[in-house]
Every structure is written in C-alpha cells, then in structure tokens.
Amino acid sequence: MAKNLDELRAAVRARGLRATPSRLAVLELVRAHDAPMSHGDVADRLASQAWDRATIYRNLTDLAEAGLLRRTDVGDHVWRFEAVSDDHDTAHPHFVCTECGTIECLPELELAMRRSKAPRALRQRQVEVHVRGLCDACI
Numbered sequence: 001m002a003k004n005l006d007e008l009r010a011a012v013r014a015r016g017l018r019a020t021p022s023r024l025a026v027l028e029l030v031r032a033h034d035a036p037m038s039h040g041d042v043a044d045r046l047a048s049q050a051w052d053r054a055t056i057y058r059n060l061t062d063l064a065e066a067g068l069l070r071r072t073d074v075g076d077h078v079w080r081f082e083a084v085s086d087d088h089d090t091a092h093p094h095f096v097c098t099e100c101g102t103i104e105c106l107p108e109l110e111l112a113m114r115r116s117k118a119p120r121a122l123r124q125r126q127v128e129v130h131v132r133g134l135c136d137a138c139i
C-alpha cells in the first residue's frame with residue numbers, strides 16, 4: 001500500500017501536478033477499476049471522504065489533461081475516465097450494453113480502411129469506437 005502510494009505520488013508529480021490526497025485517491029480508484037468511471041461513480045465511491053464533488057471533478061479533469069487518465073464518451077454525453085498505463089496507452093474500443101448500460105473495455109482492434117476514403121480524424125485516430133449489444137448478464 002505504501003509502495004503503491006509512492007508510485008502514485010511519483011506519477012502525479014512527473015506530470016507536473018501536486019500530489020494532493022484527493023488527487024491520489026481519485027487516480028488510485030480509477031486505476032483499480034477495469035472499466036471507465038463517470039464523475040458520479042468516482043464521487044460515490046469516495047463519499048466517505050471529506051472531499052466535495054467539485055474537488056473530485058477537478059481532480060479528474062486535471063489528471064486527464066496531464067495524460068494520466070483518458071476521457072471517453074460512449075454516446076450518452078457523460079464523460080467517463082479510465083487510467084492510461086504505459087503498456088496500454090492507445091485508445092481502445094468499448095462495449096456498451098444496451099439493456100443495463102454496463103461498459104467494458106475491449107482489446108484494441110485494427111480498423112481496416114482505405115486511406116483516401118476515411119475522414120481525417122479517423123486516419124489520425126481521433127475517434128472513439130463503441131460496440132453496442134447485450135452483455136453476458138442481459139443476453
């Protein structure tokens with residue numbers, strides 16, 4: 001635990017942010033979660049702490065701007081945040097259950113496209129891929 005905290009502190013400082021307790025707790029929580037989390041998810045999980053929701057929101061956006069978290073919108077106009085790690089720093093698609101709303105990270109997949117036909121954003125990988133269907137629990 002102490003080692004983990006040192007590691008979190010070092011990661012945050014390496015990006016030029018102050019390692020405040022709330023920022024470290026937010027990063028630790030999002031890193032431990034294997035699917036993207038909304039501001040509400042994070043605030044609910046940290047509700048026992050003294051930080052208000054605005055502080056937690058600011059921490060999420062600061063960490064995203066610093067490149068430690070990635071923001072994703074799976075189509076419901078809610079920003080969700082997930083950790084960016086060294087071995088997994090490229091964007092990957094997400095599976096969204098149309099019944100219960102569960103979101104799962106999917107392995108990276110190659111989009112085959114003819115360069116001349118693809119919009120510039122796609123060629124530059126400035127897009128998000130979402131796959132919709134029923135999750136294992138709902139099927």
Ligand SMILES: [Zn+2]
Nearest residue numbers: 097100135138
């Ligand atoms: Zn489902």
Ligand SMILES: [Zn+2]
Nearest residue numbers: 036082105106
């Ligand atoms: Zn993901």
